[in-house]
Amino acid sequence: MSKNTLIDVGLKPRERALIVAVVRKGADPAIVSEHLDELELLLDTAGADVAMRVYQERERPEGATAVGKGKVEEIKELIIDNGVQMVVFDDDLTPAQVRNLETAWEIKVLDRTGVILDIFAAHARSVEARTQVELAQLEYLLPRLTRMWTHLSKQFGGIGTKGPGETQIETDRRMFRTRIQRLRQKLQEIDVQRAVQRKGRGALPRFALVGYTNAGKSSLMRTLTE
Numbered sequence: 001m002s003k004n005t006l007i008d009v010g011l012k013p014r015e016r017a018l019i020v021a022v023v024r025k026g027a028d029p030a031i032v033s034e035h036l037d038e039l040e041l042l043l044d045t046a047g048a049d050v051a052m053r054v055y056q057e058r059e060r061p062e063g064a065t066a067v068g069k070g071k072v073e074e075i076k077e078l079i080i081d082n083g084v085q086m087v088v089f090d091d092d093l094t095p096a097q098v099r100n101l102e103t104a105w106e107i108k109v110l111d112r113t114g115v116i117l118d119i120f121a122a123h124a125r126s127v128e129a130r131t132q133v134e135l136a137q138l139e140y141l142l143p144r145l146t147r148m149w150t151h152l153s154k155q156f157g158g159i160g161t162k163g164p165g166e167t168q169i170e171t172d173r174r175m176f177r178t179r180i181q182r183l184r185q186k187l188q189e190i191d192v193q194r195a196v197q198r199k200g201r202g203a204l205p206r207f208a209l210v211g212y213t214n215a216g217k218s219s220l221m222r223t224l225t226e
Contacts, residue, residue: 015085016051017043018078022066022091023057039090042115045213046122051082065104066097072104079105088115095144113140128190135183142176145169 019039023032032055040050054075056067065072066089078084086108087101093111101109117137124130209217 015048016083017048018052018054018075018082018084018087019043019050020054020056020067020075020087020089022061022089023055025057025059027057035090039088039112039115041212042112042119043088046115046118048086048088051084052078054078061091061097064097065100066091066093072101076105079107086110088112098144128187131183131186131190135180135187138176138180138183142173142180145172145176 019036021032021036036053043050054071056071058068062068067075075087079087084107087105087110089109089111091111092113093101093109098109098111117133117140120129120133121137124133209221211217
């Protein structure tokens with residue numbers, strides 16, 4: 001794996017997405033709606049359009065598929081009828097849940113964390129930022145390696161693509177773990193360098209502006225510095 005190689009976790013420009021919320025019983029509808037509004041903004045920033053929202057109220061997420069069997073079938077029909085290219089869950093999914101849902105729906109399934117990592121990868125510019133994003137991606141993808149190999153087998157098909165076998169997957173896991181350790185060491189070195197730089201600059205105050213794309217950060221910065 002090359003130095004600071006950010007990984008494409010799945011999003012392609014302007015895909016049609018269906019978003020899903022597993023709502024705990026008694027949850028405030030306004031808060032649920034606010035969470036999905038935020039997820040829509042994240043997807044828009046990542047380059048995807050939300051075609052619809054789907055809710056299911058449950059005491060807890062279904063272990064195998066997050067939503068119940070009936071809802072899985074309902075969403076499959078919505079995918080077909082509306083040309084949906086990916087399903088995004090507001091909550092984090094386990095690797096097994098992602099694998100089961102992608103098998104049932106035959107399209108890409110992501111969670112909020114996957115979308116956020118895609119955005120970070122697209123906007124990381126500094127060495128430190130790219131290192132942090134690559135580390136986060138590898139830690140996110142490590143337990144999902146089996147799913148990634150399944151995708152490759154489905155994509156290319158035919159002779160010689162029956163799957164890599166446990167030996168190859170374990171080899172890749174070792175590579176991921178080695179790279180993760182190196183990235184952590186690199187971030188520690190960057191922290192030391194930053195500490196030296198801060199000491200040299202003295203006690204000058206510092207601040208940061210954080211917000212979504214087109215939220216007005218540049219305009220606010222100009223106003224504050226005029």
